[in-house]
Amino acid sequence: MTQPEPDSLWPLIEPLLTEAHDPVQYLGGELNSRSKDWSQDQSETIRWVLAFPDAYSVAVPNQGLQMLYEIINERPDALAERAYAPWPDMEQAMRRAGVEWFTVDSHRPASRFDIIGLSLSTELGYTNLLTCLDLSGLALHAKDRRQSDPLVIVGGHCAFNPEPLADFIDGAVLGDGEEVVGAITDSTRQWKEQGKPGGRAGLLERLARADLVYVPAFYTVGYDEQSKQIAQVFPNNPAAAPRPTKKTVLDLDEWQYPKAPLVPFAETVHERASVEIFRGCLRGCRFCQAGMITRPVRERSAPVIERMAQKAIAATGFDEVGLLSLSSADHSQIAKLAKTMADHYEGSQTGLSLPSTRVDAFNLELAQELHRGGRRSGLTFAPEGGSERMRRVINKQVTEEDLIKTVATAFGQGWRSVKLYFMCGLPTEETADVTQIAALAGRVIATGRATAGHKDISCTVSIGPFVPKPHTPFQWAAQCPPAVVDERLAALRQAVAALGKPGRAITIRAAPGRPAMLEGLLARGDRRVGTVIEAAWRAGARFDGWREYLDMDLWEETAAIVLAERGLSLDWYTTRPRDYDEVLPWDHLDAGLDRDWLWDDWVAATAAEGVEDCRWSSCYDCGVCTRLGTEIQLAVGL
Numbered sequence: 185m186t187q188p189e190p191d192s193l194w195p196l197i198e199p200l201l202t203e204a205h206d207p208v209q210y211l212g213g214e215l216n217s218r219s220k221d222w223s224q225d226q227s228e229t230i231r232w233v234l235a236f237p238d239a240y241s242v243a244v245p246n247q248g249l250q251m252l253y254e255i256i257n258e259r260p261d262a263l264a265e266r267a268y269a270p271w272p273d274m275e276q277a278m279r280r281a282g283v284e285w286f287t288v289d290s291h292r293p294a295s296r297f298d299i300i301g302l303s304l305s306t307e308l309g310y311t312n313l314l315t316c317l318d319l320s321g322l323a324l325h326a327k328d329r330r331q332s333d334p335l336v337i338v339g340g341h342c343a344f345n346p347e348p349l350a351d352f353i354d355g356a357v358l359g360d361g362e363e364v365v366g367a368i369t370d371s372t373r374q375w376k377e378q379g380k381p382g383g384r385a386g387l388l389e390r391l392a393r394a395d396l397v398y399v400p401a402f403y404t405v406g407y408d409e410q411s412k413q414i415a416q417v418f419p420n421n422p423a424a425a426p427r428p429t430k431k432t433v434l435d436l437d438e439w440q441y442p443k444a445p446l447v448p449f450a451e452t453v454h455e456r457a458s459v460e461i462f463r464g465c466l467r468g469c470r471f472c473q474a475g476m477i478t479r480p481v482r483e484r485s486a487p488v489i490e491r492m493a494q495k496a497i498a499a500t501g502f503d504e505v506g507l508l509s510l511s512s513a514d515h516s517q518i519a520k521l522a523k524t525m526a527d528h529y530e531g532s533q534t535g536l537s538l539p540s541t542r543v544d545a546f547n548l549e550l551a552q553e554l555h556r557g558g559r560r561s562g563l564t565f566a567p568e569g570g571s572e573r574m575r576r577v578i579n580k581q582v583t584e585e586d587l588i589k590t591v592a593t594a595f596g597q598g599w600r601s602v603k604l605y606f607m608c609g610l611p612t613e614e615t616a617d618v619t620q621i622a623a624l625a626g627r628v629i630a631t632g633r634a635t636a637g638h639k640d641i642s643c644t645v646s647i648g649p650f651v652p653k654p655h656t657p658f659q660w661a662a663q664c665p666p667a668v669v670d671e672r673l674a675a676l677r678q679a680v681a682a683l684g685k686p687g688r689a690i691t692i693r694a695a696p697g698r699p700a701m702l703e704g705l706l707a708r709g710d711r712r713v714g715t716v717i718e719a720a721w722r723a724g725a726r727f728d729g730w731r732e733y734l735d736m737d738l739w740e741e742t743a744a745i746v747l748a749e750r751g752l753s754l755d756w757y758t759t760r761p762r763d764y765d766e767v768l769p770w771d772h773l774d775a776g777l778d779r780d781w782l783w784d785d786w787v788a789a790t791a792a793e794g795v796e797d798c799r800w801s802s803c804y805d806c807g808v809c810t811r812l813g814t815e816i817q818l819a820v821g822l
């Protein structure tokens with residue numbers, strides 16, 4: 185390490201590292217990390233902490249945070265440093281030594297910055313968020329914070345229902361961060377230059393008035409005594425927008441970030457240079473929150489993607505480029521792009537990857553092109569629903585024949601194993617819909633053996649429990665009780681065993697139903713769920729997204745006690761269906777989707793009726809383009 189910066193906590197942190205596992209994650213100083221001059225006039229510089237409240241291995245590769253890190257640090261009037269959640273061993277060591285939550289770049293206390301921006305990609309990070317705030321010495325409840333404390337603002341997919349966090353956060357940003365982070369920086373700088381009129385509340389009013397940030401404290405939520413449902417949500421501050429609205433960046437070519445991705449010191453989940461090739465997805469899968477809240481599709485042009493990949497490889501030395509999006513084979517120029525990039529990197533040490541689970545021959549062609557002459561990774565397809573009927577319910581327009589044809593081609597070309605993704609506990613699902621997965625996997629094995637002419641063929645079936653999410657057509661659905669999910673999974677195992685010898689070539693990897701109840705509670709929770717989160721955190725809940733840390737007994741007991749005081753229960757939030765008239769906790773937040781369209785799509789789902797991808801068919805007016813003034817951006821002609 186070089187000499188610690190003034191105000192750095194490094195001299196206090198260093199002795200703790202012998203107690204921490206994987207201490208390298210607290211060091212900072214990775215290739216392409218930044219630590220800007222802290223000595224500039226504080227009134228002229230807006231200091232951001234960009235945090236991802238999870239472990240380093242998951243947090244560092246996060247693209248959104250890396251983009252914002254560069255965008256802010258390019259500004260002469262701002263700086264951004266990174267912070268991650270300390271593992272429980274480090275948290276304990278920090279508490280014993282009285283060390284505050286710190287940034288990994290200059291090891292300064294997060295409490296010394298102007299804004300703490302936390303990216304939330306999973307609800308299971310909420311208790312870690314509380315750990316970070318508490319270790320910073322900030323009051324857990326936003327209303328108790330001091331004038332000098334930084335603003336706590338969350339973003340990411342969970343910000344589309346931040347209500348369970350309403351007590352703890354000052355604000356939430358909905359949608360794309362590239363432009364709004366600059367606007368928040370500008371507003372905060374002006375507020376500081378003007379002598380901080382109105383204090384913290386004055387700044388929050390400024391950000392709310394410009395509809396940059398949703399401030400939960402500016403809205404009152406009333407509940408119906410009888411039904412316990414939300415009776416109404418109304419603004420209690422003139423600065424509050426009636427419906428805070430999602431931000432959408434239309435031209436991704438204007439925002440070519442990250443330019444120089446971070447190269448982590450410790451092992452992380454992805455070690456590659458990633459280029460986001462488009463944002464949004466219009467396939468209309470009814471369970472998919474990511475697809476719904478990122479509408480419409482906005483593609484990057486092929487030349488920009490190629491240039492970004494080359495720059496990222498040069499800046500990092502990674503030996504793999506990942507072409508990322510929600511469904512990468514759907515980019516309108518992907519065939520040409522894959523060929524050009526495969527030509528460019530052929531014979532080099534650089535490999536290409538394209539996460540896509542599309543069930544068709546084109547996807548296979550792409551995989552062949554990208555792995556030209558190189559190592560073949562496994563093939564993964566995601567039919568998601570076990571039966572044809574289920575796939576129509578979820579709007580995953582894939583037939584069994586599509587899948588069999590695709591795997592036959594794959595096995596004919598030399599692949600020996602495939603992985604299939606499904607969900608269990610979907611709306612209208614019966615046990616027979618799940619046991620049909622066995623028959624399907626059995627056909628995959630039989631087809632593979634017949635096509636390949638040998639028996640060395642295998643199929644892994646991966647199944648996750650379905651959790652209804654806000655801003656999707658399934659937001660009104662009852663979550664399937666965990667006992668039912670587990671029964672259906674047991675029936676599936678029996679059905680696979682009943683296949684006899686071919687069944688031995690099928691591996692079932694299934695997550696049990698119980699942990700999904702926690703995700704369900706936090707995903708569709710209202711402000712009253714904040715009390716449960718705080719109580720569970722005080723009782724020791726940490727890193728709930730990690731199987732080895734999640735304590736469901738603790739969560740269930742805490743939820744039962746805390747919610748019973750209000751006449752509520754875990755089931756009330758999860759396994760209870762909602763109807764059209766119920767005010768949902770996130771209804772006052774505008775993701776662009778028309779509520780009536782969502783409802784109609786939910787009704788269509790229950791009748792197993794599909795809807796086309798509006799990119800290739802006509803617009804069915806989901807609301808996004810008309811309400812937000814956006815339109816689909818295809819790379820053709822860019």
Ligand code: SF4
Pocket residue numbers: 466479480798799802803804805806807808809810815816
């Ligand atoms: S408004 Fe129309 S074109 Fe735009 S995303 Fe919705 S359905 Fe597609």
